[in-house]
Amino acid sequence: MTQIRTPVALTIAGSDSGGGAGIQADLKAFSALGVYGTSVITALTAQNTCEVRAIHDVPATFIADQLNTVLDDIQVDAIKIGMLSRPETIFTVAAILRERGLTNIVLDPVMVAKSGDKLLTDESVAALRAELLPLATLITPNLPEASVLLTANEAESADEMQHQAQQLLALGPQAVLVKGGHLANSASDDSADLLLTATAAHWLPAKRIATANTHGTGCTLSSAIAAGLAKGLDVQTAVEQAKTYITAAIAAADRLQVGSGHGPTHHFHAWW
Template structure:
């Protein structure tokens, strides 16, 4: 019998299903994994922006984590929107108590529409408590700059330098996402203490990119148990996401920046 992997998402919500918990569940399902969730924030948002963030208490997040880990085997996990420092503290505490083979940290700070998704006073908690627990982190260029307290990289050499600096904060692997570079392609750099690998994707001509960061980190979590290393995992995740972006225009969701098509090969 084929093994079904159990993949956990710790993140906020998105009512229109393009990002956050809802997007993660779609990604897990599209890639043949069973999705499990722990909600950190209730977010009123749509394709045009974030209207309101309603934080959940840290105690309730802790209870959700106890409920999940005391009952279900977790093969891989991703952390997305955490919102505030108190929630970061309880997540870190529980992850030290329970073992997760692979932990992907998507350093969510700002939405695609520019809305703040992480309290400014929580950045240091994210950097000091969650980064050292992560198997891999997936910052875009503005997020990497915030974590390092510097200006965003404007070329690939600076991307690599900042990736190496992030490694020193304690994570095992850094995936520097180059979507913000002014270039015709979208290069990513996979950086560890042993190697640096460049993976390039052509930019897709679509405005519908809502939730691409959430979707990539969820795909990494869903696929990592199947592959031998992060290089193979990232290559497979990017290939799948590229197709989801190519078919994003097939959907007609909202009046702003719509989601990618998670089920492009099934509908």
């Protein structure tokens, strides 16, 4: 009997000890979508649904050890990259990706906290822009992250959002998904994202869901896209299916009773 090879995705990101974001969210999304998950941990955090109490960065040499060890044995079909906080980490990851000729790379450029504070130094942002954007199949910034990458004001309209997506595409990725949740205002319950490639622009509308439990949505969306790419989907189809998945996970989030703060989405909403 011929065996069908298991699709494999790799997440390169930080650990969230509260389980809602980072490596933990990525692995849950991979599993929920029928993809085997592997991981390279770039930082350890002490956090729960209320706070991040401490962060411990993993040395770049050990990140390289993790990445090379996984790739030496396991055929990885897609990669999701989350927050890489230091230039040396970015240079290390980018060098290995180039050396290995890896494809299907989804970059979630986590650079701005929910408070609006920048999470990366200017040096790290410059390294991310120069080293990783040209390697990416798709980048998935929200509007504050897009503005940091472009050193520009945050987009305040759909036209400005599309203009910034075009500017980001010019930096080297094959496609850009700009998440428009920050564009919505009190007069609108829509939350549309824009997928831009070299040949087309696709708006992905969705209704805003009233819940406070949205911790890890960006991580989950990007890892869900990577799962789709690992299964052989094209970028647009992978993005559309991932958008459907994360929307349902947010809609089911209030079924979870986890912690007393900003809770997680429900990665396994279809099963329990």
